[in-house]
Amino acid sequence: MITAKARAVDGPDTPFREAEINRRDLDTNDVLIEIKFAGICHSDIHTAHGEWGEVNYPLVPGHEIAGFVTEVGAEVTKYKVGDRVGVGCMVDSCGECVNCQKGEEQYCLKGNVPTYAGVDKYGEPTQGGYSTHIVVTEDFVVRIPDNIELDAAAPLLCAGITTYSPLQHWGAGPGKKVAVVGMGGLGHMAVKIAHAMGAEVTVLSQSLSKKEDGLEFGAKDYYATKDPETFQKLAGTFDLIINTVSAKIDMDAYFSLLTLDGTLVNVGAPAEPLEVNVFSLIGHRRSFAGSMIGGIRQTQEMLDFCAEHNIAPKIEVISADQIDEAYKRVLASDVKYRFVIDTSTI
Structure with missing residues (x-):
């Protein structure tokens, strides 16, 4: 197992705390990503607060992830060590149903695997991007164009x-x-x-x-x-x-x-x-x-479109110690326009 530092909540009303989580050892098609930035989405808040149904705590939110590839599985062909990459709201799907075959994995008929608050194909709970590392199958990783800064790229993976x-x-x-x-x-x-x-x-x-x-x-x-x-x-x-x-x-x-x-x-x-x-x-x-997010193919298309048109979100970069305050400010509409966690502070 790979140990990663993270920030987690233990219940709907608890503050974030320092944590260590396990990431699986790389399978043949997996990519290990060192996370540099993680955006804060309103969905993170809904989920952390238990507003969208039962949550298996402790929970590490975060599905707007940007970083670098640091290791690849033996059969990975799409990425290499050093590539600038991102992970969005899902990390797997069945790959076989009609929607997955159309490149609409977000509507997988068997249910896609969310980046956090889900269960992966190995039967383990998924934990998100408020952490230093994540392991994801290469088919659910996207390439971040060189002219988009990593901190600005993170919110593009959801927003x-x-x-x-x-x-x-x-x-x-x-x-x-x-x-x-x-x-x-x-x-x-x-x-x-x-x-x-x-x-x-x-x-x-x-x-x-x-x-x-x-x-x-x-x-x-x-x-x-x-x-x-x-x-x-x-x-x-x-x-x-x-x-x-x-x-x-x-x-x-x-x-x-x-x-x-x-x-x-x-x-x-x-x-x-x-x-x-x-x-x-x-x-x-x-x-x-x-409408719910987009498939992996369309997500890459979106990133390339944003790069071509010089589109980036307006962000406020925060440290991991500011997550609780950031949540309060999001709920008070006191942010212009997306908080992004510098994961080096975790």
Whole structure:
């Protein structure tokens, strides 16, 4: 076994502590990665706090991982020692079902293996990127382009692909009007990516406090959703709305902003159920959809797209001792726009 240093929680209300975890010895197709940076995702907080169901504690979160290959298994062909690589929200899947065969491993019919809070094919619990090392099969590792700094690359492995995937799938591009709900870690990436794709982008946020940033990131317009006139003024405007917030909102109000045949896609995952009045959809043949990250092939495509268009998240690098405070600040919307842990401080 390989021993790694980590930061773990022992329950939904406990602080992070120093820990040592075991990583498996390399199988023939495995890659050992020395983690340099790990992003903090809202999903980490939901899971650490036990809000998405039962958790097998102790838990090491983190699925936005960037680092270097330090060792490879005997049959690895895709990577070599020294390569700049990343790991996102999953570390394995069955590889055989129709969805996996299509390169949509995130929708594996047998269930993909999440980077943390899951169980791998060896029957061992998975632990995430708030650690110094991780072992992953090469098929679930992606290459980080040279012109993306490793600290900025980490959030792309979740925030980047979570927004890139629906924008691409629903055809964001020239001639399309796209609205992004929320201007947090996911939202600011959605604005940057949609703009780079050629769409006309509008931000819908609770207040105008981040308007200057939104326009800088590529939005044409920015509206406060606390203002009821926003929904009157923008009624029937958007071809596509990407909802990035992990909170319960008035879905029918946002459906009213869609054009004929428009689609609202939820990528935020609130713990509470969302209420929908079907008449908000059928009146204009509108669609309500969901999207979850992307497959490995699309994740690599996203990284290459971001490299080509010089897209990177706006981050705040923190030490491992600041994780608990970072969680509090995320919940208070006090971050612009993604915390990234320098794992050398673990």
